Amino acid sequence: MRDIIDDRYFTRNFDYWSKRGISGPKPIVGFGNTLHRFLKQTTSLEIEWIHKYGPIYGYFEGNRPVLTVADPELIRNILITDIDVFNAAKESNPLFRSKAHPILSQNLAAMGGRGWRRVHGVVSPTFSPSRMQVIYAHMNRSLDNMAKELNSRVSASAGNCTQVEMVLMYDRLAMDIITISAFGLDVNVWAPDGHRNEFVRNVNVVFAANWLRMLGSVLLPRWLLVAIGLKHPVLETANDGRNYNDFMDIVLRHKLNETNAESKSSDANYITENEILANSWVFFNSGCKIVSSALSFATYELARNQRIQQTLYEEIAAAVAPDGHIGMDALNKLPFLEAVVSESLRLHTVSIRIRRMADRDYRLGDTGITIEKGHTVDIPVHAMHHYEPYYPNYQHPKPYAYIPFSEGNRVCLAKRYSLLEIKTTLAKLVRRYRFYTTDNTDIPVCLVSSLFHHSPQRMVLGVEKRV
Numbered sequence: 312m313r314d315i316i317d318d319r320y321f322t323r324n325f326d327y328w329s330k331r332g333i334s335g336p337k338p339i340v341g342f343g344n345t346l347h348r349f350l351k352q353t354t355s356l357e358i359e360w361i362h363k364y365g366p367i368y369g370y371f372e373g374n375r376p377v378l379t380v381a382d383p384e385l386i387r388n389i390l391i392t393d394i395d396v397f398n399a400a401k402e403s404n405p406l407f408r409s410k411a412h413p414i415l416s417q418n419l420a421a422m423g424g425r426g427w428r429r430v431h432g433v434v435s436p437t438f439s440p441s442r443m444q445v446i447y448a449h450m451n452r453s454l455d456n457m458a459k460e461l462n463s464r465v466s467a468s469a470g471n472c473t474q475v476e477m478v479l480m481y482d483r484l485a486m487d488i489i490t491i492s493a494f495g496l497d498v499n500v501w502a503p504d505g506h507r508n509e510f511v512r513n514v515n516v517v518f519a520a521n522w523l524r525m526l527g528s529v530l531l532p533r534w535l536l537v538a539i540g541l542k543h544p545v546l547e548t549a550n551d552g553r554n555y556n557d558f559m560d561i562v563l564r565h566k567l568n569e570t571n572a573e574s575k576s577s578d579a580n581y582i583t584e585n586e587i588l589a590n591s592w593v594f595f596n597s598g599c600k601i602v603s604s605a606l607s608f609a610t611y612e613l614a615r616n617q618r619i620q621q622t623l624y625e626e627i628a629a630a631v632a633p634d635g636h637i638g639m640d641a642l643n644k645l646p647f648l649e650a651v652v653s654e655s656l657r658l659h660t661v662s663i664r665i666r667r668m669a670d671r672d673y674r675l676g677d678t679g680i681t682i683e684k685g686h687t688v689d690i691p692v693h694a695m696h697h698y699e700p701y702y703p704n705y706q707h708p709k710p711y712a713y714i715p716f717s718e719g720n721r722v723c724l725a726k727r728y729s730l731l732e733i734k735t736t737l738a739k740l741v742r743r744y745r746f747y748t749t750d751n752t753d754i755p756v757c758l759v760s761s762l763f764h765h766s767p768q769r770m771v772l773g774v775e776k777r778v
């Protein structure tokens with residue numbers, strides 16, 4: 312903590328950008344531009360900044376200069392062509408600094424170099440194409456259970472409809488699917504006593520997060536993580552002897568005791584217990600919260616655009632096979648569904664920005680700018696998705712201007728899984744229900760933002776059962 316305070320808030324560096332002729336928002340003494348994010352929604356702020364200062368500007372996190380790059384050509388270089396310069400551990404994210412949290416700093420999204428390559432090699436088969444059919448079956452089963460819950464709520468109210476808080480529904484759905492798909496745990500959150508399940512309770516403790524609580528859970532010492540049960544169900548209960556070939560099976564097959572780890576070459580095919588814990592955290596956080604947010608936003612857009620919802624319904628109804636199901640391949644080929652999902656991820660980008668750190672001094676294309684070794688570059692994905700010059704024609708944005716899952720070797724590990732879950736859910740629900748806005752729907756959506764993500768605070772929608 313002392314380290315964060317020392318170098319971020321008490322030394323001044325505010326002429327860094329002006330000396331280099333790079334424009335950007337004016338920093339405030341003691342805060343840089345960090346305070347701006349508390350005073351205004353981060354996403355609106357970044358849209359305002361890109362329009363005001365253009366695709367390259369500098370700002371300050373405390374005293375630390377951060378360059379923002381929103382130019383698609385330069386982004387291609389950073390994410391793909393010059394990846395060797397930008398594959399360092401992301402110490403620049405205060406939550407993942409190794410000094411701030413020795414365990415969480417070992418999650419894949421924060422790791423760099425050879426350590427990242429080794430852990431990525433171990434865990435990436437979790438969402439390989441060959442596992443998708445099995446996961447698709449899990450998704451369908453969980454959605455059938457969710458439909459029973461929705462049906463009982465509709466039956467309990469007058470008419471053929473009711474109002475539902477969709478964020479809570481999708482939180483449960485996403486948790487049900489990620490626990491079975493990645494951890495081999497059948498917690499069935501839809502059962503009447505599902506919320507009493509020890510695993511579900513522990514996860515809720517970690518994720519029932521306002522910002523402070525989440526920060527607290529990120530900075531918790533190891534003994535407390537163990538005490539709240541993150542370690543217990545993940546490392547022990549999941550290993551029940553059955554072979555799911557999921558994340559937990561895969562990592563346990565490659566698990567190495569910390570004491571042996573040092574004798575192994577860093578290229579070897581192993582993962583340590585702390586790396587398993589850190590990556591379990593990322594899988595839960597992303598598998599529950601990020602997917603749930605993406606689903607809530609997509610359903611909100613459908614509720615507000617009845618004509619589009621109807622077109623989607625007709626496409627889905629026409630794709631249903633004689634046995635009443637839609638196969639995974641058929642689902643992935645539905646063009647209107649694809650368009651709805653892409654547009655929703657553009658409008659409501661859940662991972663609002665991507666961060667990289669330069670491993671050495673780097674000349675940024677022909678801009679004349681040098682990013683110094685150890686300095687941070689931000690890619691404001693959400694703001695780029697709302698920058699009109701990149702979308703002259705909405706069907707064909709400029710290459711690298713639309714990157715909701717990032718690109719290159721650090722592309723989201725679960726992109727395939729997430730897209731499948733979003734499509735399966737929309738297809739299954741829109742086929743059975745019509746969503747609409749009510750007096751209780753927040754328009755616009757009330758957002759909860761962190762440094763890198765945002766999500767809807769709540770999402771009350773009307774749900775009408777189709778007959």
Ligand code: HEM
Nearest residue numbers: 419420594597598605662666715716717721723724725729
């Ligand atoms: C709609 C859902 C999701 C979106 C939009 C999304 C977006 C992203 C983005 C933009 C990145 C790149 C971050 C960076 O480069 O700094 C990323 C990385 C990552 N995501 Fe996702 N994500 C989603 C769901 C998930 C899920 C469900 C999981 C796991 C179960 C997951 C696991 C990861 C991991 C492990 C990384 C780090 C990859 C690496 O650095 O090698 N994501 N995600």
